[in-house]
Amino acid sequence: MARARLQAWGLIGLALVALVGCDPGERERPNPCDQCLESEVCIAVAGGGVSCQGGPLDQSDLTDVDDNRDAESDSDAGQLDDAGEVSDYGGELDAALDEAIGAPDVSDLSPAGDTDFGQADQADLTPSSDLESDGGDDLVTNDLGDGSEAGDGSSCLEAVRLGVIEPGSTLNAADAINPALDLDYYSIRTTQPDTWIRVWTSHDGSPTDTVIELAGPTGSPRLAQMNASPIDPARDSDTLYLVQTPGSVCIQVQEYNHWSGGTAEGGPSYTYVLHVEGLAGDDVVSLDVEPNDDKAHAQPAFSWLSPEDGMWTHTVAGEFQTTTDQDLRSVTIPGGAASLRVNFLPTVGNQQAYGSTSRIGRVLVFAGEQADAYASLEPSFGVQGLRLPVTGDEQLHLAVVAPGVTGGANPFYVVQTVAVPSDIQIEEEDNDTANAANDLTGLSGPLGTQFEFRGSLSDLSDVDWFSFTPSGLADEAFELTCWARREGSGLADLSVSVRDGIDGEVLGSDIETNLEPAAVAESLGDGPTYYVRVSASTLRTGVSGTYYRCALLVTGDFF
Structure with a gap:
């Protein structure tokens, strides 16, 4: 089975770490x-x-x-050597850091x-x-x-x-x-x-x-x-x-x-x-102000920057005070927003952002006063950020958590929050059989017809069905990619399959893991209508959200 992956965001930027030196003295004096x-x-x-x-x-x-x-x-920061590998000068970064949350491959960053x-x-x-x-x-x-x-x-x-x-x-x-x-x-x-x-x-x-x-x-x-x-x-x-x-x-x-x-x-x-x-902790970048380690002491809601291209944005930055530090901020979702993204900056996997000597352990979003997080994501999954459905004016708490091990001499972090209106087809309930499948509406693009949809599973017995009908005469293949845990959802093993006709052959299936979304890429069958089945059998401990998101491309080019 061909595996394909549609990235939610591209790799943005590189941040390479090193140490500091000293000043030789005033230029006006002999040196x-x-x-x-x-x-x-x-x-x-x-x-x-x-x-x-x-x-x-x-x-x-x-x-x-x-x-x-x-x-x-x-x-204790690492510095890139001539080969582009991270090496340590003031002592190795704690090996437990990589063991605990994983280390993205940085061999080709230089x-x-x-x-x-x-x-x-x-x-x-x-x-x-x-x-x-x-x-x-x-x-x-x-x-x-x-x-x-x-x-x-x-x-x-x-x-x-x-x-x-x-x-x-x-x-x-x-x-x-x-x-x-x-x-x-x-x-x-x-x-x-x-x-x-x-x-x-x-x-x-x-x-x-x-x-x-x-x-x-x-x-x-x-x-x-x-x-x-x-x-x-x-x-x-x-x-x-x-x-x-x-x-x-x-x-x-x-x-x-x-x-x-x-x-x-x-x-x-x-x-x-x-x-x-x-920076002075203003409305452009809000800075960490201790104590803010629990909801009772969460920093007040920040102000979103004016919408640009339909998006509201804000950047938060802080410093981990201990190996178990967590910084909480109140968040009020702008009216009209339907999706919240929390991006680890500046790189996929949060590879020691902007010269910080620490990675982020994880980011959590709490809905109201719920004890369990609604969404939770670790940069060690190799993703750029968390993504979840929201409603306008909703009150949330955002928590940025230290990795639990020594973070080096300058353990700061930067994350960007982005709120966007809905541009995704949303599941309509009572679609738990193929006969009741939600019909997907696609948009024509340079690569073919594109579909994007999201939904949630009410419990582990819930199954969601969607259907699509290729419209292009030259269509030959499809590519389906779905995310849940890799965007912070509590669904631990999102499973998807695509069927040729309501009672036809299963053309392909896949299960999401920490490191890979669920992805199916196959040739089209007899059609004319195809059915997507979405389910899960396991929930993540301490994470209550059961949402998922899928992207589908129908094209004339086989992958």
């Missing part, structure tokens, strides 16, 4: 780091002077020794042309001017217009210093990827513990496609990497990161094809504006 080799890391020491050390630092950095120096920083920040050639350091943040939208224009640039140099040590970023403030810088292999470097400083930053680029019609990387002040090791826009398509390489300790962070901007190993693009027209925002 004491000149004594260090390029393969060594320059570390400021108490009382003045520096120490040259090989290999990565452990993370007690991002803390100032004086005006413009940062001391060491400590992290592009062939991956660029490390590296250490600068310190013989030709150029001073850069500071721009301190005043909470407004000051703009640094870094491109001189002749292909050369003011102070972005060849490494983080020569970065344009944008200034201090604080909650509620914004820093901007304009530049161009010029020439094609150009790498631009910027430096920001935080002065408060646990500062959330959001970094992205805008292009205003230019052909630029950027990749953003964050690193410690010397450029090594890497903190995070982003090449997509999972939250807002208008914000290229949109990156959220929690800077735990005050100090400096380096930002590298490069062109996507250069980063991915393709033919690098660039030139005077490849302009962009870099934006760095200090």
Whole structure:
């Protein structure tokens, strides 16, 4: 039997983890780091002077020794090595993490042309001017217009210093990827513990496609990497990161094809504006506020962003305080919404999102005051998020739960909630026999006729039937894919089958697992009407929702 899978959402973005380093000192003074080799890391020491050390630092950095120096920083985060594998510097990430919730394959996450920040050639350091943040939208224009640039140099040590970023403030810088292999470097400083930053680029019609990387002040090791826009398509390489300790962070901007190993693009027209925002827990991204570990202390309902393309969105972020921490938020579903999605950002499987050193253990949605969750989903299933039917103005609780094991030095998380109106055919009851099957209505698409429908099973004895009649003369095959537990439902073993005629041959059947939806892809039979049977025999403990969703494609091309 051919197995086919219709993905609910595509893979969005990559977030690669690394550690932090230290700042070599003010540019205007003679640089004491000149004594260090390029393969060594320059570390400021108490009382003045520096120490040259090989290999990565452990993370007690991002803390100032004086005006413009940062001391060491400590992290157990993993860093991508040259082969693209995650390796640990401050000690292995707890092996129990992978054993407990599974580890997605990240062997192919690093592009062939991956660029490390590296250490600068310190013989030709150029001073850069500071721009301190005043909470407004000051703009640094870094491109001189002749292909050369003011102070972005060849490494983080020569970065344009944008200034201090604080909650509620914004820093901007304009530049161009010029020439094609150009790498631009910027430096920001935080002065408060646990500062959330959001970094992205805008292009205003230019052909630029950027990749953003964050690193410690010397450029090594890497903190995070982003090449997509999972939250807002208008914000290229949109990156959220929690800077735990005050100090400096380096930002590298490069062109996507250069980063991915393709033919690098660039030139005077490849302009962009870099934006760095200090998040303040406002209505754009709501931040975790402790204590919020139970319904009685759940954070108040957040405000949804205005509907765009028929969807309401909101992003929530937080930090796991313990290995068993759970953060609860009240959610009021917008009027007119019929489906809620909770997306793990930014990658399928929540592979250490945005440079976090922890995965999410699971996400739960509670209906009213019910003790059992209505929906529950683990990123270890290899999915992008939870999806469930809702009604407008419904009151829910959203819980984000730690993985239950040590989450490393910077265990933060980011999830996006999306509420959408109904665009799916909904089951009509009393369809528990083939003779009473709900007739499906399809839409013509580029691949064939597409059907999408959802329903729920009242109990384990319930069976739902649906029917479809191919309308295209060239139709030869069908592909059916159904989800329940892989979208958070309490149905543990959703079973589907397709029958040729009301009493005809069963053309194919399948059962959903943690790692695969239920999928059937076969040639059409004699027809003219075909019947889909949906059932389940087992419920998940502690999850009350019994919903499911199916997508069906009838096409002239066999799979």
